[in-house]
Amino acid sequence: MSASPYDLVIRGGTVGTAGGTYPADVAVKGETIVAIGQGLPAGVREIDASGKLVLPGGIDTHTHIEQVSAGGLLNADTFESATTSAAFGGNTTVVSFAAQHRGLDLRKVVDDYAKLADRGALIDYAFHMIVANPDQKTIETDLPALIREGHASIKVFMTYDLIKVDDEPLLDVLLTARENRALVCVHAENHGMISWMGKRLVKKGYVQPKYHAISHPRGSEAEAFTRLIALSALIDQPIMIFHVSTAEGAQVIRDARAQGLKVFAETCPQYLFMTKHDLDKPGMEGAKWMCSPPPRDAADQEALWRALALGDLQTVTSDHAPYRFDETGKLSAGPNANFKQIANGLPGLEVRLPLMFDAMVSKGRPEFDGRGLEAFVNLTATQPAQIYNLPKKGQIAPGFDADIAIWEPKKQVTITDAAMHDLTGFTPFAGTTVTGWPVTVIRRGSEVVSDGQLVAKAGSGRWLKRTGGWAAEPTGRLTSDMDPATNFGARIL
Numbered sequence: 001m002s003a004s005p006y007d008l009v010i011r012g013g014t015v016g017t018a019g020g021t022y023p024a025d026v027a028v029k030g031e032t033i034v035a036i037g038q039g040l041p042a043g044v045r046e047i048d049a050s051g052k053l054v055l056p057g058g059i060d061t062h063t064h065i066e067q068v069s070a071g072g073l074l075n076a077d078t079f080e081s082a083t084t085s086a087a088f089g090g091n092t093t094v095v096s097f098a099a100q101h102r103g104l105d106l107r108k109v110v111d112d113y114a115k116l117a118d119r120g121a122l123i124d125y126a127f128h129m130i131v132a133n134p135d136q137k138t139i140e141t142d143l144p145a146l147i148r149e150g151h152a153s154i155k156v157f158m159t160y161d162l163i164k165v166d167d168e169p170l171l172d173v174l175l176t177a178r179e180n181r182a183l184v185c186v187h188a189e190n191h192g193m194i195s196w197m198g199k200r201l202v203k204k205g206y207v208q209p210k211y212h213a214i215s216h217p218r219g220s221e222a223e224a225f226t227r228l229i230a231l232s233a234l235i236d237q238p239i240m241i242f243h244v245s246t247a248e249g250a251q252v253i254r255d256a257r258a259q260g261l262k263v264f265a266e267t268c269p270q271y272l273f274m275t276k277h278d279l280d281k282p283g284m285e286g287a288k289w290m291c292s293p294p295p296r297d298a299a300d301q302e303a304l305w306r307a308l309a310l311g312d313l314q315t316v317t318s319d320h321a322p323y324r325f326d327e328t329g330k331l332s333a334g335p336n337a338n339f340k341q342i343a344n345g346l347p348g349l350e351v352r353l354p355l356m357f358d359a360m361v362s363k364g365r366p367e368f369d370g371r372g373l374e375a376f377v378n379l380t381a382t383q384p385a386q387i388y389n390l391p392k393k394g395q396i397a398p399g400f401d402a403d404i405a406i407w408e409p410k411k412q413v414t415i416t417d418a419a420m421h422d423l424t425g426f427t428p429f430a431g432t433t434v435t436g437w438p439v440t441v442i443r444r445g446s447e448v449v450s451d452g453q454l455v456a457k458a459g460s461g462r463w464l465k466r467t468g469g470w471a472a473e474p475t476g477r478l479t480s481d482m483d484p485a486t487n488f489g490a491r492i493l
Contacts, residue, residue, distance in 0.1 A: 013049025057092025057403035062317035079120030089350035090438030092403035121461030150465030207338035209286030213276035238262035247303030309367035321345020358434035
């Protein structure tokens with residue numbers, strides 16, 4: 001009797017991809033998908049996926065894990081707890097942040113962070129490098145070297161006193177990214193508008209969590225997007241705009257992409273399923289729903305769904321930022337803190353995919369015209385892999401990593417605080433019932449979650465080296481200000 005050609009066969013399921021859905025078996029050899037078809041030979045191991053969906057593992061490209069905030073507050077999750085939570089939510093890859101603060105050496109920040117991930121991660125991972133100290137060493141030495149080593153994305157903030165990067169140093173970051181072929185991701189809000197509003201609200205005694213939403217004027221988003229896009233167009237550098245929350249912001253992005261500019265953008269479940277009214281709770285309870293930018297209005301939700309369907313927004317991420325609702329997290333400034341003293345951010349790693357699956361597949365959002373499953377896979381796995389240069393991730397196809405989530409599409413789950421596997425202690429989506437849930441999650445051919453039980457060990461995840469350019473190449477067409485045919489401006493680049 002000859003040995004089986006396959007280590008694992010997932011048999012009898014319905015494979016879902018960004019391009020279509022079909023019944024098929026999926027065969028794995030080692031860490032790689034090697035065959036897709038019907039009636040494949042038996043594997044050493046077999047998983048019966050009858051009645052289930054076989055989907056690419058989710059890729060969450062915006063997660064804050066084991067990270068210290070600008071204010072010095074360590075969030076609740078370790079790499080072990082966060083990636084456990086991610087796996088139970090159907091994810092096989094996360095991208096988190098190696099966060100430089102003022103005065104810190106970026107090289108040391110990344111090296112220290114890598115040790116934490118290597119020790120704890122259960123699924124595969126990569127890093128964005130947060131740049132808050134764009135000094136000469138960071139710009140000219142550390143960023144080029146780290147990008148060459150495989151950390152091919154940078155994040156900057158345009159707001160927050162302790163970490164914001166102003167326009168001129170932001171241009172330096174954009175130019176360094178272009179020269180070294182990295183993607184620049186940006187938290188883009190108008191700092192002056194937010195600071196001005198916040199100070200006046202507090203001065204007048206409007207300090208409850210619900211006023212956090214008012215302190216971030218919706219116009220601050222569209223203005224910052226417009227300015228950021230102009231800066232990136234000057235350098236001809238691809239950018240990713242994080243957590244779009246308003247209809248006006250989505251329109252700015254649509255207009256820029258219509259001009260052929262290299263602008264990518266994401267939104268998050270908090271902007272698709274929550275509104276500013278969720279912050280209006282008795283006492284300090286509304287702090288659990290505080291994130292930045294804040295949730296907006298129902299009309300913005302609809303605009304964001306349209307933008308996802310049109311392709312103006314290419315990914316949906318969790319922006320997982322886990323702060324406990326106690327003195328170690330949200331209430332670190334005391335039980336009567338004003339909204340400006342409360343840590344911004346909410347947990348979402350575990351519920352991102354179920355919430356999106358319920359809306360797009362189970363309920364069938366009309367914007368996707370009957371192709372909700374394909375769009376779900378595209379937004380949560382395939383496009384994130386393409387944009388962030390994860391070439392063996394995000395698809396079920398021969399030659400790709402065997403990163404697979406097996407879903408029970410009819411399984412109903414009511415989300416509760418107690419059911420979550422992160423260390424936050426609460427979820428802002430508690431009480432929501434969704435239809436569709438991942439029950440088995442496979443990372444590079446090895447099960448992480450098997451029939452709802454954790455079977456992987458801390459440290460079994462792998463760092464993913466990302467080099468080799470952008471998903472979208474620069475146009476080679478500089479703005480008229482920098483066109484050497486009209487002036488000498490391009491020489492300064």
